[in-house]
Amino acid sequence: MTSLKILEDKDTGGSGTGNSLYTNPCGRKTILDKKLGSGSGADASVGRMFHTLMEYWYPGKMNEIALPDSDVTASSWAAGEAMRLFTAYTERYKPTDLEVISIEQQLPSNDEQKHALHEAFGIPITARMDMLVNITQEHIDAMAETRPELAEIQPGRWIWDFKTKKRTGNTDVFRYSVDTQFMLYPALWNYLHPDEPVLGMIADCIVRNKEVKFYTIAVPALDVHEAMSILVPYYQRKYATHKLGHVELTACFDWGKVCPHYETGACDRKPST
Numbered sequence: 001m002t003s004l005k006i007l008e009d010k011d012t013g014g015s016g017t018g019n020s021l022y023t024n025p026c027g028r029k030t031i032l033d034k035k036l037g038s039g040s041g042a043d044a045s046v047g048r049m050f051h052t053l054m055e056y057w058y059p060g061k062m063n064e065i066a067l068p069d070s071d072v073t074a075s076s077w078a079a080g081e082a083m084r085l086f087t088a089y090t091e092r093y094k095p096t097d098l099e100v101i102s103i104e105q106q107l108p109s110n111d112e113q114k115h116a117l118h119e120a121f122g123i124p125i126t127a128r129m130d131m132l133v134n135i136t137q138e139h140i141d142a143m144a145e146t147r148p149e150l151a152e153i154q155p156g157r158w159i160w161d162f163k164t165k166k167r168t169g170n171t172d173v174f175r176y177s178v179d180t181q182f183m184l185y186p187a188l189w190n191y192l193h194p195d196e197p198v199l200g201m202i203a204d205c206i207v208r209n210k211e212v213k214f215y216t217i218a219v220p221a222l223d224v225h226e227a228m229s230i231l232v233p234y235y236q237r238k239y240a241t242h243k244l245g246h247v248e249l250t251a252c253f254d255w256g257k258v259c260p261h262y263e264t265g266a267c268d269r270k271p272s273t
């Protein structure tokens with residue numbers, strides 16, 4: 001066993017030029033996030049630590065790491081919360097529920113793919129998939145009790161995405177079905193790998209209630225050409241907005257959350273000159 005400190009927070013900053021960058025509604029926030037950090041706080045740390053644990057648990061590599069002892073919460077609330085989610089998750093699910101093909105794979109994965117995406121989009125575009133998985137009919141049958149929402153999916157290759165959340169999203173089925181991330185990731189993969197396409201993307205939702213709750217949402221992929229005809233102009237518009245540092249005041253107090261750059265005074269909320 002290594003002495004790897006698995007619950008030290010590592011903010012990897014996403015894939016760099018992906019969906020979360022372009023869907024940030026305020027261009028100035030994008031620029032300040034890059035300069036000063038996103039200040040996304042302890043909630044984001046919990047999600048990142050939980051993701052790290054999954055990177056070892058699903059491929060059966062838990063023997064390579066040392067988990068923290070039980071009083072970790074005293075030194076780090078986020079680490080304690082990540083461990084609480086991990087314990088609940090591993091009591092419910094099994095690492096053999098699906099076959100992992102790759103973990104944290106970046107798209108594009110090489111220069112040729114980078115060139116192909118640049119040709120298609122005309123702007124830098126990247127994605128990092130939590131997991132690429134293969135789900136057989138046997139897997140689906142075996143998960144009938146723990147993930148009944150997957151009973152009707154087609155067996156095959158899917159992109160798997162962990163979502164740690166503070167509350168149950170009653171509209172998540174609709175929201176993810178029209179979410180650009182859920183359209184983009186399968187489209188990028190299928191554009192680059194037409195011979196081994198994915199069937200769509202699955203959200204594995206872990207809700208941080210007092211008693212941890214779980215649900216799973218599968219969003220089938222659109223036809224790749226149809227998806228690209230929607231995504232290319234969308235991300236090109238977003239790219240132009242962000243390059244100009246466009247100020248979007250409606251994003252300052254979004255859903256009860258105050259923008260960290262307003263709180264620190266880094267942004268005065270005045271329009272760009």
Ligand code: SF4
Nearest residue numbers: 026029252259262267
């Ligand atoms: S305070 Fe408002 S205008 Fe300023 S960076 Fe944040 S979201 Fe943008």
